[in-house]
Amino acid sequence: MTTPLYHIDAFAQTPFSGNPAGVCPLTSWLPDGLMQQIAAENNLAETAFFVPRAEAGAEYEIRWFTPAAEVDLCGHATLASAHVLWQHLGFAHEQVTFHSQSGPLRVRREESGRLVLDFPSRPPQPLTAHPTGLADGLRATPLHVLAARDLVAVFSSEAEVLALKPDFAQLLGIEYLGVIATAPGSGGVDFVSRFFAPRVGINEDPVTGSAHSTLIPYWAAKLGKNALRARQVSPRGGDLWCALREDRVDIGGYAVTYALGEIHLPA
Structure with missing residues (x-):
């Protein structure tokens, strides 16, 4: 039994930058344990699996796995999956909808080739105290700490974030x-920003689309503007074009194909 595998660099315009994702288009779901094994074998930040919705045409179900766990939302592997549909699978629609644990996620393609994710907004809420171990874990003390799905540590300068x-x-x-x-x-x-997630097997994620569901509403309020440019300053790095739209956010970026092939699976 074989299934296709695409290795896509998301939030990147050239290979070896942005965030690499595995993408496995399926005709039906594999067992959960097998998808987790594939993600662990790929050893990328996330591997996305998607299957078509019956008779829906431009709609798919999508799931994402790190090498260690399934996650509820992933931006870069969703962007990579949309890239595979348009670039490799002859997808002819202007927009694709992926149905996920976090609800429907839409991706549209602009004339420039940039792909735009339509994701939920997850504004962070201030915490009255810094969580135990945060300063020791970061080896630095942030100005403010907030929380949504992820913990947000706010520093005063880009240099401080780079130095972590x-x-x-x-x-x-x-x-x-x-x-x-x-x-x-x-x-x-x-x-x-930078993003650290050792609890799900990713010490540092190169570019994290889902984190921007939280960062966009925070910085839009802080800076008094709804259209924002962002950069994740990991060693690989990546650029994001962002916008806040009430309870949704737009997260735009490019993607490039690095490799494609087949996975040989046990019967």
Whole structure:
């Protein structure tokens, strides 16, 4: 038994940048354990699996797995999945809808080739105290700490975020899926971020679309503007074009194909 596998660099315009994702288009779901094994074997931040919705045409079901766990929302692997549909599978519609644990997620393609995710907005709420172990885990003390699905640690400058050298063993004790470090940007970028998620097998994620469901409403309120440019300043790095639309966010970026092939599975 074989299934196709695409290796896509998302939030990137050239290979070796952005966030690599595995994408497996399926005709029907594989067993959960097998999808987790495939994600672990791929050893990428996430592997996305999607199947068509019966008679829906432009609608699919999608799930995402890190090497260690299934997650409820993933931006870069959704962007990568849409890229595979348009670039490799002859998808002819202007927009695709993926149905997920986090509700319907739409992706549209602009004339420039940029893909735009329509994701839920998840505004973070301030915490009255810093969670135990956060400063030790980041080896730095943030100005403010907020929380949604992920913990948000706000710093005063991009340089502070770039300088972080986390203790990932300490961050394992933080009771959130991931820890986002963020600060105002420079050079035409409104804000920057890094994302650490050792609890789900990802010490540092190169570019995290789902984190921007939380970052966009935060920085839109802070900066008084709804259209924002963002950059994730991981070693690979990636650029995002963002907008807040009431209870939804737009997260735009490019994607490129790095490799494609087949997975040989046990019968």
